[in-house]
Amino acid sequence: MKILHTVEFYHPSVGGMQEVVKQLSERLVAFGHNVTVATTRIPTRTEILVNGVRIEEFDISGKLALGMTGEVDRYQRFLLESDFDVITNFAALQWTTDAMITILDRIKAKKVFVPTGFSELNHPRFKQYFASMPKWMMQYDMNVFLSNNYRDINFARKNGVKKVVVIPNGASEDEFLPISVIDIRARLGIPEDHFLVLHVGSHTGLKGHAEAISIFAKARISNATLLIAANDFGEGCGTSCKIRKIFFNVWPLRHKEGKRVVITTLSRQDTVAAYQASDLFLFPSNVECSPLVLFECMASHTPFMTTDVGNAAEIVDWSGGGILLPTRRDRNGRSLAQVSESAALLAEIYQNRPWRERMVKSGFSAWRERFTWGTIARDYETLYQNFKQDDSK
Numbered sequence: 579m580k581i582l583h584t585v586e587f588y589h590p591s592v593g594g595m596q597e598v599v600k601q602l603s604e605r606l607v608a609f610g611h612n613v614t615v616a617t618t619r620i621p622t623r624t625e626i627l628v629n630g631v632r633i634e635e636f637d638i639s640g641k642l643a644l645g646m647t648g649e650v651d652r653y654q655r656f657l658l659e660s661d662f663d664v665i666t667n668f669a670a671l672q673w674t675t676d677a678m679i680t681i682l683d684r685i686k687a688k689k690v691f692v693p694t695g696f697s698e699l700n701h702p703r704f705k706q707y708f709a710s711m712p713k714w715m716m717q718y719d720m721n722v723f724l725s726n727n728y729r730d731i732n733f734a735r736k737n738g739v740k741k742v743v744v745i746p747n748g749a750s751e752d753e754f755l756p757i758s759v760i761d762i763r764a765r766l767g768i769p770e771d772h773f774l775v776l777h778v779g780s781h782t783g784l785k786g787h788a789e790a791i792s793i794f795a796k797a798r799i800s801n802a803t804l805l806i807a808a809n810d811f812g813e814g815c816g817t818s819c820k821i822r823k824i825f826f827n828v829w830p831l832r833h834k835e836g837k838r839v840v841i842t843t844l845s846r847q848d849t850v851a852a853y854q855a856s857d858l859f860l861f862p863s864n865v866e867c868s869p870l871v872l873f874e875c876m877a878s879h880t881p882f883m884t885t886d887v888g889n890a891a892e893i894v895d896w897s898g899g900g901i902l903l904p905t906r907r908d909r910n911g912r913s914l915a916q917v918s919e920s921a922a923l924l925a926e927i928y929q930n931r932p933w934r935e936r937m938v939k940s941g942f943s944a945w946r947e948r949f950t951w952g953t954i955a956r957d958y959e960t961l962y963q964n965f966k967q968d969d970s971k
Contacts, residue, residue, distance in 0.1 A: 579962055580612045582662040582687070584674035588617035589628055592809060592846075593780070594870050595694065599668055601750060603631045605955035611962075614662070616653070616674055642676035643707040650677050657685055664962045666690040666722075671698055671707070682717040688965040691718040693730040695867030695888065700911065712737035719965060722958075724868035725889035745957045746896075747868045748949040753850050754877035760851035766805065766840055773802040773928060776856035776880070778849060778871050779863060780809040781816035786862035786885065788815065789915045791822050791839060793862060793903075796921035799928045801836040804860070807844045807852055853878035858927060858934065862903055862915035863887050873949050875899060876941035881934045883924065887913035896948070899941020901927075 585599045603613045607630035619635035626633045634656065638648035650673070657665065657678055665687045667675040675691070682689060691714075698704045715721050716739055723731040726744050734742055763770060775794060779785030787806055794804040810816040823839045826832055844852060853859075859875045859882040866888030873893070875882040882900030884890045894900055904919035927934060 579663045579966070580614075580661065581606060581962065582614050582616060582660065582665040583668065584616045584665065584678070585668040586618055586672040586674055587620070588615050588633060590622050591620060595669055597870060598747060600631075601748075601951040602955050602958055604629045605951060606959060607631055609955070609959055611959070616656070618673075638673045638677070640673055641671050642673075642679070643671065643704050646673050646677060653677050654681055657681065660687070662687045664688045664690060664965060666692060666958075668692045669694045670696060670711070671704065679714045682714060688719045688962070689717070690720050690722060690961070691715060692722045692724075693734075694724065695728065696730040696733060697865060697867065699729055699733060708733075712739060715739045716741075720961060722961070725892050727892060728867070728889050730867075743961065745954060745961070746949060747870050747873055748951045748954045749870065749873040749877035749945060751877070751946075751950045751952055753846075754853070754874065758847070758851035758854050760848060762844075762848055762851040762855050765848070766842065768803045768805065768840065769801070771801060772836075773799060773858070774856045775802060775804045775858050775860050775924075776852055777804070777806045777860050778808075778852075778874075779806075779861070780811065781814040781819060783814040784864045784912070785815075786864055786915065787819050787841075788822065789862040789917060789920075790860050791819075791826060792917045793860065793915060793920045793924055794837070794839070795826060795832075796918060797924040797928070798921075799835075799837070799925055802928070803837070804839045805852060805856070806839070806841045807849055808841060809843055850878070853880055856880050858883065858924075859900070860924065861885065861890075862920065864912040864914065866890065866913075868893070872897075872900065873945060876945035876949065879938045879942055881927070881937035881941065883920070883927065885913040885915050897941045897944035899937050899944060901937070 583599050583603050585595055587596055589600055603615055606613050614632045614634055616634045619637045636649045636653045638650055640646035670693050699708055720741050723744050724747055777790045819841050823841045826839045853874055859880045861884040863885055868889050872882055876897055876899045883903050886902050886905040904916040905913050908914055
């Protein structure tokens with residue numbers, strides 16, 4: 579089959595959506611399909627054929643509700659004149675989807691939409707955009723959701739969208755099954771006997787870095803390191819996190835407790851090594867759809883603690899691989915960990931090794947059975963192939 583995936587950013591750009599589309603695209607190529615990714619042109623990209631996936635670059639930015647600039651006409655001609663069997667749009671409110679939804683009825687290929695959460699669903703400036711969304715969703719041949727109970731799929735059901743399927747996120751067996759040869763503790767100067775608490779998430783200001791540091795500070799634990807692995811794009815919370823780390827590490831009480839904070843940028847290989855070396859994953863994020871990091875915890879034998887964010891509660895139910903932090907919602911719907919209660923829970927898990935081991939066993943078993951990218955890519959392949967079978971009837 580000839581497949582087009584569209585996503586705002588793609589390799590070598592890093593991030594959750596980039597990883598999802600990369601995993602799916604490369605595995606579908608390995609299954610024998612021809613896969614192209616349409617995405618934003620970025621200066622750091624030096625190849626347009628990566629692991630068998632062809633990349634079509636467009637110099638476009640923006641979103642339909644606020645205005646798009648650049649090669650919008652060229653992108654739309656590309657869509658209309660192509661001979662793909664299937665075109666899949668990943669995520670709303672970004673140009674690769676928004677420049678297509680206005681011409682859906684003119685595109686010959688089968689069309690799939692993966693909304694990934696509708697994070698701005700209740701924002702006043704996107705009211706008209708989401709008022710039109712049911713009409714657009716009904717023009718897709720299928721709408722794929724990451725959760726069976728989240729704002730995007732509930733919106734679809736409320737508005738009578740019938741073509742709905744749930745395919746979750748996952749983690750890569752190629753990355754996580756091999757034992758890493760990288761001694762990440764030695765590389766970062768983390769003592770072997772320290773209880774290692776990991777957080778993975780970029781400095782967006784919404785991943786809960788400040789809350790993680792506060793929870794770690796208040797928790798009655800000792801001889802422990804909090805490692806925050808975060809890409810810094812020059813905005814968000816990068817500077818404030820560095821300041822918090824400095825104050826934490828020079829505070830005399832922290833030395834007495836044997837606690838320290840390490841904040842650094844890691845390569846993907848080092849990040850996998852950090853997962854495998856950690857005793858616990860702490861994720862007090864404010865905004866998510868279906869957090870990839872929780873599936874990566876399962877794959878790496880790492881128990882997790884997470885805010886009730888996105889479909890984290892569903893992932894806990896699916897896997898048994900972690901627990902929810904005490905969470906409240908602010909007026910914008912963002913998830914905020916209740917710090918004192920979360921610190922007490924962290925201390926309880928720290929003291930209870932059998933509890934952690936049960937979560938590790940349950941989470942890893944669930945991941946192997948349901949949440950590897952190999953399994954999920956086959957689900958997408960089946961979806962795509964069913965279109966051809968329906969056409970032949």
